[in-house]
Amino acid sequence: MRVLVIGGGIGGLCLAQALRRSGVDVSVYERDINRTLRLDRFRLHINPAGVRSLNACLPPEAWREFLATAGRPGGGFGFLSEKLENLVVVEDEIMYPQTSDPAERWYPVDRSSLRGLLLRGLDDVVHYDKTFERYDVHPDGRVTAFFADGSSATGDVLVGADGANSRVRQQYLPQAEKIDTGARGVGLKLRLTEQTRAWLPPRLGVGENLVLSAAPFFLFTSVFERVPRAARTHAVDAPAPADDGDYLLCAFVARRDACPAEMTDLDGADLQRVLVTMTERWHPDLRRLIAECDPNSVGCYPFLATALIAPWESTNVVLLGDAVHSMPPTGGLGANTALRDARLLARQLTAAARAEKLLRPAVAEYEAEMRDYGFAAVGSALSTLRQGMISNRFAVAGIHTWFRLSAALPALKRLGFRDTWAKGARRLPWENGDLDPTDAS
Numbered sequence: 001m002r003v004l005v006i007g008g009g010i011g012g013l014c015l016a017q018a019l020r021r022s023g024v025d026v027s028v029y030e031r032d033i034n035r036t037l038r039l040d041r042f043r044l045h046i047n048p049a050g051v052r053s054l055n056a057c058l059p060p061e062a063w064r065e066f067l068a069t070a071g072r073p074g075g076g077f078g079f080l081s082e083k084l085e086n087l088v089v090v091e092d093e094i095m096y097p098q099t100s101d102p103a104e105r106w107y108p109v110d111r112s113s114l115r116g117l118l119l120r121g122l123d124d125v126v127h128y129d130k131t132f133e134r135y136d137v138h139p140d141g142r143v144t145a146f147f148a149d150g151s152s153a154t155g156d157v158l159v160g161a162d163g164a165n166s167r168v169r170q171q172y173l174p175q176a177e178k179i180d181t182g183a184r185g186v187g188l189k190l191r192l193t194e195q196t197r198a199w200l201p202p203r204l205g206v207g208e209n210l211v212l213s214a215a216p217f218f219l220f221t222s223v224f225e226r227v228p229r230a231a232r233t234h235a236v237d238a239p240a241p242a243d244d245g246d247y248l249l250c251a252f253v254a255r256r257d258a259c260p261a262e263m264t265d266l267d268g269a270d271l272q273r274v275l276v277t278m279t280e281r282w283h284p285d286l287r288r289l290i291a292e293c294d295p296n297s298v299g300c301y302p303f304l305a306t307a308l309i310a311p312w313e314s315t316n317v318v319l320l321g322d323a324v325h326s327m328p329p330t331g332g333l334g335a336n337t338a339l340r341d342a343r344l345l346a347r348q349l350t351a352a353a354r355a356e357k358l359l360r361p362a363v364a365e366y367e368a369e370m371r372d373y374g375f376a377a378v379g380s381a382l383s384t385l386r387q388g389m390i391s392n393r394f395a396v397a398g399i400h401t402w403f404r405l406s407a408a409l410p411a412l413k414r415l416g417f418r419d420t421w422a423k424g425a426r427r428l429p430w431e432n433g434d435l436d437p438t439d440a441s
Contacts, residue, residue, distance in 0.1 A: 001025065001353040002155035004145050006132045006168050008032070010111075011321035011338030012161030013118035016125055018057035018346030024353045027153060028122070029130035029145065031162075043071070043224040043249045044114065045208070047106045047425040048096060050336035053343040055103040062120055069117070071108035071224050075207020077421075079403050082213035084283040086203055087403035094414055095421040106425075108224050111335075132167050135317065143316055157349060157359070158317045161338075164304060166323035173312060173319070181303040181328055183385055184263060185253045186271055189297035190289060192223070192246040201285050204248065211286065212400070214393035217254035217278065219286065220330075224249060250293060253303070253330065254278070255389045268298030303328035305382060308375050314364035320345060325374035327381040330388065333424060337377045341370055344430065369430060380424055 003019055005012045008030030019026040046054070055063055077095060079087045092098075096106055119126065131148035135158055138144065144154040160168025169176055190196060197205055204221050211219040225246045252275050260266075260274060275290045306326045321338030348362040357365075390396055406413040 001157065001349070001359075002027070003157045003159060003349060004029065004143070004153055004155040005159045005161055006145060007160070007162035007166075007323070008119075008126055008128075009161060009163060009321070009338070010115060010118060010335050011342050012159070013115065013122065013126075014053065014057050014339050014342035015159065015161065015320060015346055016122055017059070017062070017118060018342060019349060020122065020125060021057070021059055022346065022350040022353070024350055025155075026125060027155070028126045029132060029147065029153065030126055030128050031131040033129045043222055043247075044109045044111050044335050045106065045222070045332035046070070046109050046114075046339075047332070047336050047421065048104045049425040050339040051105060051107060052103045052427075052431065053336075053339040056343050057339075057346060058117075059121070062117060065120075066107075066109075066114075066117055067102055069113060071110070073105060073107055075223065077207060078203050078209040080203065080209060080211045081400060082211055082215075082279070082282040082286065084201055084203075084211075084285060086407075087400055088407040088413065089203075089207075090413065090417045090420075092207075094417050096425065097422065108222065110224060132162060134171060135168070137315070137317070141316060156316060157363075159320055159345070160317070160323045161320040162323055164306075164322040164326035166319065168317070169319055169323050172317050173309065173324075176309050176324070177307045178304045178326065179307050180256075181305055181382065181385060182256050183253055183303040183328065183389065184256055184259050184300055185251055185303055185329065186275060186298065186300045188250040188252070188272070188290065188293035190248040190250065190293045192225070192248055196248075196292070199285065200248070200289065201283075204289070210388070211282075212388065212396065213282065214391060214396040215278075215281075216258045216389045216391040217252065218388040219279075219290075220251040220253065221289075222249045223247075248289075250289065251329070252290070253385070253388060255391075256302075264300045264302060266300065268295030271298050271300055303330075303385065305378055306375075308378075309371070311368075311371065314360050314367055316359060316363065318345065318363050318366065324370070325378050327378040328385050329381070330384040331377075331381045333377040333381050336425070337374055340373065344369055347430070369428070373424075373428065377424060 002025040005016055005028040008028050012028055016026050016028050054066055074092055076089045076091045078089045133146050133148055135143050135145045142154055142156055143158045144152050145158055146152045160166050162168055206223055208222045272291055276287050279287050320341045327334055345366050348366045351357040352359040352362040406416055
């Protein structure tokens with residue numbers, strides 16, 4: 001069996017690693033002209049669902065390198081007011097149950113570093129400068145993908161892992177609709193140096209944080225600190241992450257009607273000026289944070305999501321990650337769900353390749369599971385987005401009061417937050433047992 005994967009992002013590459021490890025013939029077709037074209041170096045929150053998928057799909061040496069080069073988890077999740085009042089900090093042990101198993105923890109990871117790790121050993125698998133245009137299914141059931149350069153490739157399975165604007169999905173499931181969530185997001189990045197740490201509010205220099213105000217916008221921050229080479233215990237000779245320093249990832253999220261109409265067309269410096277104006281009632285240090293981020297790291301994006309799709313008849317064309325269940329980045333679930341997809345689909349395709357299952361029933365089992373947890377993740381991301389954009393001052397005051405009570409009463413905090421992060425990352429029934437994707441039972 002030959003598998004064609006359209007798209008060399010995190011989900012598509014993780015699938016390729018798992019299939020390659022299982023001995024399944026796989027080829028990845030990526031529209032980028034080379035492996036270094038993507039410069040996206042923002043941080044990802046890889047939760048236990050994503051981490052155990054990496055453990056299952058990566059070769060052992062790559063898994064050890066992941067552990068060695070991922071950032072330091074820790075610092076908890078803080079909720080602050082726009083005046084920089086620390087409302088409550090949810091400790092890591094509440095976010096996710098403590099465990100000695102490194103595959104059941106969460107890690108802050110540099111996106112480009114993770115993609116580089118997933119590319120390791122796939123030089124003969126990944127084909128660049130291949131812009132997918134369409135596919136044809138032959139009478140014998142095989143499928144041919146056609147590319148903009150006039151080339152084509154034929155296989156037994158075509159996997160669309162080509163992101164939120166998936167051309168595979170547009171042809172295969174034209175009824176799948178993307179909805180505008182009514183929000184806009186601006187990503188920014190501040191280098192963490194001695195100079196910036198000297199004025200940065202202490203709480204923003206650790207962990208993850210959410211600044212909530214009685215306005216239709218909020219600010220999320222997340223620290224990425226590399227693991228010092230001297231502190232690495234798993235693979236001391238592993239290379240450092242692609243990014244050359246520690247940084248604070250910031251995401252300013254606003255309701256569309258609170259933003260200038262031309263916001264998505266502005267360059268980084270102009271976007272920063274707009275955000276500083278919008279936050280004129282916020283604490284000066286928060287406005288300074290926005291103003292001092294690197295303008296080259298700043299960009300504005302509409303937040304879109306895939307509407308729930310009714311079940312469809314399974315074929316040998318299958319979708320993965322954002323191609324089937326795109327979601328806003330609120331909650332950090334997109335990459336984790338794509339990794340979970342990759343693990344499950346690899347198990348099913350491996351079983352079909354070994355004649356342990358028929359191909360279409362194997363794909364149907366994948367799609368049934370994926371629809372359940374994938375669109376649950378979409379719903380969770382949308383819920384988090386709506387909560388962050390609440391602008392009723394009485395409702396926000398009530399939320400702030402509840403946070404203060406949680407800070408004062410540890411039992412209330414544990415009860416109130418114990419499922420906020422862990423619920424969507426818990427093991428699903430098919431994830432129990434041997435993590436090796438070659439076990440297709």
